[in-house]
Amino acid sequence: MMKEISLLLTIFTVCILSFSIVSAESDDVLKAAFIKENDLWIKVDNHEQRITNDEFIRFPKWSFDGNWVAYIKGDKENEYSIHQGDLWAYHVKTQRKYKVFSNVSTNFNWSPNQNTLGFQSDDVLTMVNVHVLHKPQQITSGIINFSWLPDGSGFLTSSKAGKDVFSDIILSKIFLKNNNTYESHHFYTVPVGKDDYFYGTSQFKWSHDHRWIAFQLVPTASMSADSNTISVISNDSRIFHKIDEMLNYEEWFQWAPSNNSLAFIRGNNRLSTINKKLTIKDMPKNKISMYTPSSFVDRHFSWISNNKLLVSRSVESDLINVAERPLPSIYLIDLQTGKEKK
Numbered sequence: 001m002m003k004e005i006s007l008l009l010t011i012f013t014v015c016i017l018s019f020s021i022v023s024a025e026s027d028d029v030l031k032a033a034f035i036k037e038n039d040l041w042i043k044v045d046n047h048e049q050r051i052t053n054d055e056f057i058r059f060p061k062w063s064f065d066g067n068w069v070a071y072i073k074g075d076k077e078n079e080y081s082i083h084q085g086d087l088w089a090y091h092v093k094t095q096r097k098y099k100v101f102s103n104v105s106t107n108f109n110w111s112p113n114q115n116t117l118g119f120q121s122d123d124v125l126t127m128v129n130v131h132v133l134h135k136p137q138q139i140t141s142g143i144i145n146f147s148w149l150p151d152g153s154g155f156l157t158s159s160k161a162g163k164d165v166f167s168d169i170i171l172s173k174i175f176l177k178n179n180n181t182y183e184s185h186h187f188y189t190v191p192v193g194k195d196d197y198f199y200g201t202s203q204f205k206w207s208h209d210h211r212w213i214a215f216q217l218v219p220t221a222s223m224s225a226d227s228n229t230i231s232v233i234s235n236d237s238r239i240f241h242k243i244d245e246m247l248n249y250e251e252w253f254q255w256a257p258s259n260n261s262l263a264f265i266r267g268n269n270r271l272s273t274i275n276k277k278l279t280i281k282d283m284p285k286n287k288i289s290m291y292t293p294s295s296f297v298d299r300h301f302s303w304i305s306n307n308k309l310l311v312s313r314s315v316e317s318d319l320i321n322v323a324e325r326p327l328p329s330i331y332l333i334d335l336q337t338g339k340e341k342k
Contacts, residue, residue, distance in 0.1 A: 031092070033060040033069045040071055042092065051090055051097070058085070063110045067092055068130055070117055072106060087119055089130065098133050101126065107145060107203060113152040120146065125157060125174075139174060139182060144200030149173065150210045154182065158201040158215075161189070165199060165220060168192050171233075188237040190217065197223055202250050208258045211235050212283045216248065224248050227268035232283060243281055243288070247272070256306045263309060265298055266290070272299050273317045273325050278309070280335070291333055291340075299328050307335045 032043040040051040040060060051069075056076040060069050069092070074085035087104035090097050101121060108119035115130040118139075125143050128136040139155065146157040154175040161168040169190040175183045192198045202216035217229040228248045233240045244266045246252060253264035260283040267275035277292040278301055292298045292313070300312040314328040332341045 031062070031066055033062065033071075035060065038076070040069070040090070042069070042090075044092075056085075059106055059108075061108070061110060063115045063130075064113055065115065068110075068115055070100070070108060070110065072104065072108070084121075087117070089117070089133065091130075100128060100133055101136055109148055109203075111148055111152045112150060116152075118146065118148055118155060123159075125155065127176075137180060140184065144169075145203055147204040149175075150206050156187065156204050156213070160200065165197060166192050166194055169198060169200060169217070171201075171237075188233060188240065190231075190240070198229075199224075202228070202248070205253065205255060206235075207255045207260045207262070207283065209260065212255075212260055212262075214253055214255065214262050214264075216246070216250070216253070217242070218248060225270045230264050230266070232262065232281070234284075239284065244279065247276075251300070254301070254303060256303050259306050260284075261306065263301060263303065265301070267297075271318065271320075273297050273314065273319070275316075278311055278333070291335075309333045309335070311340075 029044060034041050034043070035057055038056045039053060040057040042049045042051055056074045058072045058074055060071045062069055069090045071088055072085040073088055084103055084105045086102050087100040087108055088097055089100050100117065101119060103121050105120045108117060110117055116127055118125065118127045120143065123143055124141045125139045125146050126136045127139055140157065143157045143159050146155045148155060154173060157172050157174060159170050161170050169192060171187040171190065173185050173187045177183065197219040198217045199220050200218050202218060204213050204215045206213055211234060213233050213235060215231055217231055218224050219228065227245045230243045230246050230253055231241060232243060245268045246264055246266050247270065253262065255262055262281045262283065264279055265276050266279045267277055269275050274297065276297040276299060277290045278298040279288060279290050281288050295316050296313055297316045298311050298313050302310050304310055311331045311333055312328040313331050315326040317325050319325050329342055
């Protein structure tokens with residue numbers, strides 16, 4: 001099985017070009033799918049190959065075995081705010097591209113152990129296997145978000161109990177059966193109070209041992225731009241905690257590689273250069289630790305081991321003009337010693 005690492009880099013130049021890089025690693029080859037000048041490219045070892053020509057491609061994602069790349073083909077006129085588009089799949093060995101489905105949100109994911117795509121079109125969860133790309137199977141409707149279960153046996157979904165914004169959020173586990181049927185089981189009900197305004201959730205992320213699930217509670221759109229609630233629930237649904245506030249960036253919360261430490265960038269306010277602190281919550285302990293010095297903000301991070309992280313850090317600034325904001329530097333943080341190195 002191939003080990004997958006996903007990395008998103010945003011590079012600001014005169015034209016503000018963004019590049020998405022996804023790499024898949026095996027014992028004998030390193031593959032990367034990335035966006036350059038809005039087209040999809042593949043790199044195998046040192047050889048680069050352009051896959052699309054003069055299109056608008058985003059969010060490339062490898063299948064678990066590295067034989068397929070799924071991606072969204074969007075609209076160039078909506079370049080800086082792409083939320084949905086056509087879902088395509090590229091087969092590396094045959095170099096063929098297949099259109100999978102139209103009007104797909106950016107929430108699409110490969111199964112962790114088979115070449116099957118789960119994706120969302122409006123509020124409908126659908127899946128399709130690469131062997132029958134012309135036969136997508138609708139799983140359920142009325143969902144807000146979903147993720148694959150860690151063993152690939154189905155999905156964890158979120159939906160609203162009613163149409164009212166204050167209705168509770170229902171988490172369900174959907175298990176797939178061998179005869180193309182499924183079973184849906186209630187997992188947990190997140191109570192929504194009269195002052196909560198929670199509309200739904202982010203995707204779900206499991207800890208290394210699959211005992212804990214992290215996700216965001218997301219309020220209505222205007223409020224979500226300023227604050228979302230990072231939460232954790234145990235896989236048996238007996239323990240649920242709302243932990244802290246953070247922006248609606250799913251890459252801003254990540255589990256450690258092989259323990260139950262959840263790192264996230266806490267802080268409200270839609271500006272990424274104000275009140276953003278790298279924070280670590282060890283489950284199931286009550287201890288929460290912050291690692292961002294006063295007058296600084298952390299704007300992205302990545303675990304490199306259970307005890308070390310790389311952090312993108314800059315001086316705190318309330319400047320609205322992006323070009324005038326302080327540029328970040330990369331720091332290595334050692335959690336055991338508490339030391340950091342630029």
